[in-house]
Amino acid sequence: MTTLLAHAICAALVVADLGARTLRLRWLIAGTGQRLGVAESLRTNLFADAGATLTPMRLGGEPARLASLRLARIPLHAIGVALSYEILTSWSVLALVGAGLAWRLAGRWLAEAGPALAATAVGHRWAIIAVLALSLLAIRMAHRLRHRVGARWSAPLREAIACWREVPAWTVAASAGLSLVNIATRTALLPVLVLSLPDPPQLPTLVLGSFLLVYGQLFLPTPAGAGAVELGLLGGAAGTLGGQAATVLLAWRWWASGVTTLLGLLAAVRLRGWRDLFGRDTPPSPNPDLRVTCAAGDRHEHG
Template identity: 45%
Template sequence: MRLLLACAVCAALVAVDVLARGVRLRCLLRGAGHRLRLPALCESILFGDAAAATTPMRLGGEPARWLGLMGGGVPAGVGAAVLALEMATYLSIVALSGAAAAWTLGGAWWAGVGPRLAARAGDVLPWAATVLVASVAVWTWVRRRGRSASTRPEFAAVRGVLGWPLAAAVPLTLVSIAARLGMLPVLAQTLPEPPPMGVLVLGSFALVYGQLFFPTPGGAGAVELLAAAGTAGELGGSGGAVFLAWRAVTTGLPVVLGYGLALRRYGRAAVRGVLRGQRPADVTPSPNAVEPA
């Protein structure tokens, strides 16, 4: 498979991921009594991805999506509650999926990459300790900023989310996870001798979800170290091009689309406030974002 074709397939997987999350958020909002158009929700999701990828500890991600909900007329407290429930569901399914993947593929993965990781452990430890200290410091700062910028979630107003919308969120989340994890294996098929699929899937899981815990925007540096250490297996001499393409489709494409759409829809001042981790100011609801009853 040519790299250009693989990138096109990965761009389609990005679209599948965003659509699955958009439908999931739409279902949860309907359970809370609000009907927003799918394109508007997808725009807010892309903006959230862009803001999360470019701010420390993903500080801007939730305010960005929150801004999108408020632009559709969702009250601030209700939007906060829906996003909190969505995040709790999402993280639970990611954790269970990771445990299942590790249980079924962990042995083969360790046999393929374990010796290389063990050999590089001594070189990585000082850097990993630095990342850990920085993560604690940034996380503390983010929590303090969050207290001053947060709105109390109105969970009592979203009890309807706990029925069919929450049930529908499970398969949609699995579709999103599968789309994200599939990008690295697709790109690896451009190599003359790609690593085994099990190694690629677990390596992709580590690269995609491991960056959520690093303080730098997009896990920059930390994710590159994981790739260089062979987390996704031995990629050979063409591995640099594969990883660069992976970075472009998983981070670069959402950043370009997210900020482009956000600047057009919300304006520069709102985008600047989100990047600072600030609570979105009152937003005039857009009739184009609301779905007809």
């Protein structure tokens, strides 16, 4: 495979990922009785990518998604129900895929990547200890933040539970299928780039290593796992990449997070303006009304 072909495939994978996530969110919102346009759904996912990439443990993704959906005038009850189903299906599929990959590929991955990773761990043990300590601190802070946010949202979410049964079963099933597309396309980026090298590692090592590097970022304290992910990739988590490891790393970072983060920031600037986004004198927006009413109830009241 040539380098140009590898980059073309990566571009197609990014488009497929964005398309799957755009459809998933749009259908879930539609399942609550609301309407979300394709452009608004795409914008929401780009905002979420930018927010997640630029914050530790990807914590900024959901607030960015919420803000975008509120700008699209989606009621809070619809947002709560749709995102709850999205999180439920995506994490369930992620757990199943992770378990399946571990069962099928862990032995070969350990045999090929294990020695190099062990040597890297010994040589950078203090950096790894620091990352672990920061991860524990970030997890604790995230837990406290989620507890505070959860206390504010607990009543609306309890009321939104009554709306869950309105979402059609096919929508939930489609969400699971599109989540699988999302996981597969993101995991495939690194193997595609590495397979363009003259002597690439074995495919099982590439696939499981890529999966761990992509989704391990959820538990790392730095934005997009910066530092730890680079150390893991260069240290052999996806096999030995030789002298082109740095080039592969930069290309993978671009396709895995850079392009969607850039598009998300550009979309935000285009929508809100540079001054509103980054100006210091922008007044805070008032708190939204957190009352929740099912779509059926809305139709009954306004009928």
